[in-house]
Amino acid sequence: MRDSTATDLSALLLDWYDSHHRTMPWRIPPAARRSGTKPDPYRIWLSEVMLQQTTVAAVRDYFTRFTAKWPSVADLAAAPDTDVMAEWAGLGYYARARNLLACARAVMRDHGGIFPATYQSLLTLPGIGPYTAAAIAAIAHDEPATVVDGNVERVISRLRLVTTPLPAAKPELTRLAAELTPQERAGDYAQAIMDLGATICTPRNPACGLCPWRGPCAAQAAGVQADLPAKSPKAAKPTRTGTVWIARDLNGAWLTERRPERGLLGGTLGFPGSDWDGAGGPAPATADWRMAGQVRHTFTHFHLILSVETARLPAGTNPARGEWIPAASFRPADLPTLMRKAYTAASVFLGGA
DNA sequence: CAGTCGTGGAT
DNA sequence: TATCCAAGACT
Helix, strand or coil: CCCCCHHHHHHHHHHHHHHHCCCCCCCCCHHHHHCCCCCCHHHHHHHHHHCCCCCHHHHHHHHHHHHHHCCCHHHHHCCCHHHHHHHHCCCCCCHHHHHHHHHHHHHHHHCCCCCCCCHHHHCCCCCCCHHHHHHHHHHHHCCCCCCCCHHHHHHHHHHCCCCCCECCCHHHHHHHHHHHCCCCCHHHHHHHHHHHHHHCCCCCCCCHHHCCCCCCCHHHHHCCHHHCCCECCCCCCCEEEEEEEEEEECCCCEEEEECCCCCCCCCCEECCECCCCCCCCCCCCCCCCEEEEEEEEECCCCEEEEEEEEEEECCCCCCCCCEEECHHHCCHHHCCHHHHHHHHHHHHHHCCC
């Protein structure tokens, strides 16, 4: 039996997708696409940015809230920065939210409120890299662009038995993936290969018996599918420590501090704190500070143990740092998860949770 | 290239 | 509890 051609392979996958595709709030299912329903590029863009390094399950509700509040790119571009940061709170990778706004405003300012349609033009926008540009071009416009995300890396490394470890293997995987990308139904194909990776060709215990590409899969033939893709070893996470000071005045207001635009948790709402180098540091005001507890949190590249100090301050106190927010307008849901944990610990002494 | 940048679910 | 990992981008 001769080898499958690229056309054979894409046809197998598209047939599988027609009957096994997942349903998502931003997705136009294949039958509707065939009937001429076009995706809204704004919704495709928003979903793809939210999905960067983030699970579908985590994105669903955020996507629904964002599109209800800001139905178009013009609406989003006009939103205050702090509103967008608050709505993004808890989803992580907050640079995405800042780039999201920058991108929406660039589309309004430089593109007449219409999203660019080509891979190359999309790539120029903030927060849109090679993956997202290809995804929008393919899914929203059926341009035959090749998406290469973690799913595709896994599927292709197995299909073609690429044993080079990631990330060094990325260029080869990209080339092999591009060879399979069809000229027709490029949007369905992009979603199909990612659905395959998410539901069949999973990292552990892949369901090869259900896979439309089982026949041509080189790793399956060799019995090494569960060992691919190979990955270079990653560094161990160090543990850092620090202190956060959470205070209320006698009117119930909260002493908050927004983090700098750049860096970890950039632009998010929080509380005054020390550096996370174990040094501690001066509290934002002189008071009878009480340790409410310690909060543990793990970021991508380090563990953090944060001591939570609490105090009641007299009304009218002018602290060295931070900004008072009245109790009525302080919403814990606007905090990133680390600060929400600290808030919950502080509530033992300060109330509010 | 390698480091930075969140979070929560699965195992 | 520890590790992996998810529709990556940016510096």
